[in-house]
Amino acid sequence: xYKILVINPGSTSTKLAIFEDExxxxxxxxxHSIEDLAPYKSVFDxxxxxxxxxxxxxxxxxxxxxxxxxxVGRGGxxxxxxxxxYEVDQTMLDELRYAEQGEHxxxxxxxxxxxxxxxxxxxAYIVDPVVVDEMSDVARISGHPEFVRKSIxxxxxxxxxxxxxxxELGKGYEEVNLVVVHMGGGISIGAHMKGKIVDVxxxxxxxxxxxxxxxxxxxxxxxxxLCFSGKYTKEWVLKRIKGNxxxxxxxxxxxxxxxxxxxxxxxxxxxxxxxxxxYQIAKWIGKSAAVLKGEVDAIVLTGGLAHxxxxxxxxxxxxxxxxxxxxxxxxxxxxRALALGVLRVLRGQETPKNYRQEAERWQKxxxxxxxxEVEKQK
Numbered sequence: 001x002y003k004i005l006v007i008n009p010g011s012t013s014t015k016l017a018i019f020e021d022e023x024x025x026x027x028x029x030x031x032h033s034i035e036d037l038a039p040y041k042s043v044f045d046x047x048x049x050x051x052x053x054x055x056x057x058x059x060x061x062x063x064x065x066x067x068x069x070x071x072v073g074r075g076g077x078x079x080x081x082x083x084x085x086y087e088v089d090q091t092m093l094d095e096l097r098y099a100e101q102g103e104h105x106x107x108x109x110x111x112x113x114x115x116x117x118x119x120x121x122x123x124a125y126i127v128d129p130v131v132v133d134e135m136s137d138v139a140r141i142s143g144h145p146e147f148v149r150k151s152i153x154x155x156x157x158x159x160x161x162x163x164x165x166x167x168e169l170g171k172g173y174e175e176v177n178l179v180v181v182h183m184g185g186g187i188s189i190g191a192h193m194k195g196k197i198v199d200v201x202x203x204x205x206x207x208x209x210x211x212x213x214x215x216x217x218x219x220x221x222x223x224x225x226l227c228f229s230g231k232y233t234k235e236w237v238l239k240r241i242k243g244n245x246x247x248x249x250x251x252x253x254x255x256x257x258x259x260x261x262x263x264x265x266x267x268x269x270x271x272x273x274x275x276x277x278x279y280q281i282a283k284w285i286g287k288s289a290a291v292l293k294g295e296v297d298a299i300v301l302t303g304g305l306a307h308x309x310x311x312x313x314x315x316x317x318x319x320x321x322x323x324x325x326x327x328x329x330x331x332x333x334x335x336r337a338l339a340l341g342v343l344r345v346l347r348g349q350e351t352p353k354n355y356r357q358e359a360e361r362w363q364k365x366x367x368x369x370x371x372x373e374v375e376k377q378k
Contacts, residue, residue, distance in 0.1 A: 002069040002346045006335045007054060007113050009074060009105045012037070014050055016057055017335035021343065027335065028057060043103050044096075044111075051112050071117040072342045073109025074334070075129025077102040079359040080151065083132040083159055083197065084350070085341040088114045088124040091356035101131070125352065127341030128155040130204075133362065134196040139291070151197070152204040153188035154303070160337035161302045161329045162192050168327065169297055176297040179288040179324070181281060182332070183305035183312070185254065187211045189281070191288040199291045201284060206241045209280030212254040212305075215245030216280065247273065256305055256312070263311060278312055282319035289323045296324035306330040 001020055008015040012034075017027040030053050032046075040046045058065060075086070076096050086092070088110045094100075096107040110126050117124035132155035142149050158180045159173075165180075166173040174195035182188045188203035201208030201217075210216035218241070227237055240249065248254050250273040251262075262270040289296050299320055305312050307330040317326050344350040 004339045005071045006338045007073045009108045011105045019339040065120045071113045072125045072338045073113030074106045075126035076107030080133035081358045084353045085127045087352045128159045136198045139199040153200045154182040157332040165300045177292045180300045183303040189284045191291040210246040212247045215241045278315040299326045302329045
């Protein structure tokens with residue numbers, strides 16, 4: 001039996017779980033108030049505070065650090081890398097400490113996991129961080145050499161439910177083609193081809209369907225006109241694209257539950273906007289099906305909005321069931337996905353990847369897609 005400690009830091013919480021093989025035996029969400037975090041200027045400054053909270057959790061629950069077979073942390077903002085389970089190495093730690101690719105609470109996951117793993121005399125891992133990049137060459141071409149399409153998605157949950165769907169279909173993940181739709185505050189729609197996410201919208205920076213709080217892909221010339229109107233700052237525009245876009249902009253809330261209640265109470269405008277979001281998601285599912293050349297084993301719906309079987313799931317099935325069967329796995333169990341990724345390594349079913357080697361390899365490959373120098377010479 002393998003015992004795994006899972007550490008999943010968020011902006012105002014740290015989610016912890018302990019697994020014995022596939023069975024979660026203990027979990028807790030440590031909440032961090034604004035007052036708790038106020039003394040820290042940067043995310044990494046919170047390191048000792050969060051580590052102490054985790055050690056207190058273990059002590060309170062009589063969990064000996066040396067009883068663990070492995071410790072896994074949520075992967076943070078790293079260089080683009082293929083999906084998989086990675087052993088934490090010094091290159092990864094240095095990049096996360098200095099936030100070389102950006103600052104986010106998830107950067108603390110690998111760092112804390114590494115230190116606790118040293119105390120336990122075991123290895124530390126991360127699994128499918130948000131920077132997973134398996135896009136095909138052709139998917140990166142944007143239409144102009146100054147711009148490159150990027151892979152930024154809910155990789156951890158997408159990969160986890162894709163494996164679950166493949167199992168339900170009686171196949172391995174590397175044997176199936178899937179369109180996976182994660183629907184939360186952000187929405188990412190990935191084309192999974194035989195174990196790789198070969199195309200996906202940039203769920204962070206405004207590409208794709210509109211979401212509860214993001215505007216998605218907007219009419220380009222209208223956006224350019226707005227930006228150069230002289231009426232708005234760059235910060236104002238960015239906030240309308242991410243944070244004050246989507247359902248927030250149209251209906252004043254990012255709560256799908258509230259909107260569902262408004263629809264049930266006869267609010268026709270709420271129904272129109274919510275249905276339009278389903279319509280746009282369906283169009284992007286169709287795009288992904290085209291990427292897979294119509295050979296789609298299943299369409300997988302996941303994330304918080306997948307709980308809405310009465311409206312969102314129903315509408316999506318009406319639009320896309322002709323493509324492939326629709327499988328629904330509501331929510332996103334990140335802690336289980338992290339544990340299962342490590343469990344595959346411990347059981348010898350998967351070889352852990354080396355971050356430094358993979359990041360350097362992908363950096364060399366992606367340099368081939370940099371057309372900006374060509375453009376500058378014109």
